[in-house]
C-alpha cells in the first residue's frame with residue numbers, strides 16, 4: 180500500500196519537474212550545488228506538439244535552485260524575425276528569417292498566447308513574458324531603425340545588470356525558508372515515510388502533524404514570495420494554493436515554479452552576465468555578437484547594445500567575432516556558427532542565408 184503511494188508520488192514529482200516552454204525560451208538553471216547553465220528549450224527539451232518543449236528542472240528541492248525562463252528580447256514567434264536569441268545560442272536560425280522583414284510583423288497578445296495574423300504562434304509561462312515577447316517585434320513593426328532605437332531607450336532597464344543582480348539576490352533570500360521547508364518535505368516523503376513502512380515501525384499522529392505543518396509553512400511562504408515578486412498574478416497564486424493542497428509533489432517543487440518568471444522582463448545576455456561564470460558568459464557573448472554581426476539583420480542599435488554588455492565584462496567585441504582557428508584540411512568556415520568544411524560551399528548548412536568565408540592562406 181505505502182509502496183504504491185510512494186511510487187505514485189515519485190511519478191507526480193517527476194512530472195512537476197517538467198516545464199512546457201516555447202522552443203526559443205532561454206532557460207537558466209542551477210542545481211543547489213552547481214553553477215548556472217543556460218540553454219534554449221529547443222536545445223534541452225523534449226519536443227511536444229511542434230511548438231512546445233518539455234524541459235526538466237534540477238531534480239532536488241535543495242539549496243539555491245533557480246530555473247528561470249527569459250523571453251528573447253526581440254524574438255518573434257517561431258523565429259519569423261531574426262533575433263538575438265537565435266544568434267547567441269547554437270540554434271539553427273529560422274529558414275524564413277530573411278524573408279520576413281520587421282515591417283510585416285505584428286503580434287497580438289491574448290493572455291499568455293501570441294497571435295500572428297490570427298494564428299497562434301507561442302504560449303508563454305506568464306503575461307509579463309508574453310508581453311515582452313510581443314512588445315519588441317511590435318515596436319519595430321514600422322520597420323525603422325529609429326523605432327527600434329526608441330523602444331530600446333524606453334526599455335533600457337531590461338539590460339540593467341544591477342537590477343537583475345538585486346532581483347536574483349532578493350529572490351534567493353526571500354525563498355530561503357521555503358527551500359528549507361521543501362527540502363524537509365522531500366526528506367519526509369521520500370525518507371521517513373518509506374523507512375517507517377519498510378521497517379514496520381508504528382505510525383503515529385506525529386506523521387500527520389509533521390505533514391500538515393510542512394504543508395502550512397510552504398503555503399504561507401509561497402504566498403508571500405508570490406505576492407512580493409509577482410504582485411499582479413493574484414489568480415495564479417490562488418490556483419497554486421489549491422493545487423498544492425492536493426499535490427505534495429507540487430508543494431516540493433514550488434520554488435521552481437516561483438522562479439520561472441523571475442527575470443522575464445530582462446535581456447537574456449544581461450541575465451547571462453549576472454548568472455554565468457566567466458568562460459560561460461564569454462561563450463554566450465561570442466554567440467550573441469557573431470549572430471548580430473553575421474547571422475541576422477539586427478538593428479544597429481541592438482548590436483551596439485549587445486557590445487555594451489560585453490564591454491562591461493571586460494571582453495573585446497572584435498576578438499569574440501574573429502575567425503576561428505583553422506583546422507587541418509578545412510577551407511571555409513561559417514562566421515556565425517564557426518563550422519568548418521573541407522569543401523567550398525556558398526552557404527552555411529546550419530545558418531540559412533549566411534555565406535561561408537574562405538580561410539586566408
Ligand SMILES: [Zn+2]
Pocket residue numbers: 513514515516517518527528529530533
Ligand atoms: Zn553557420
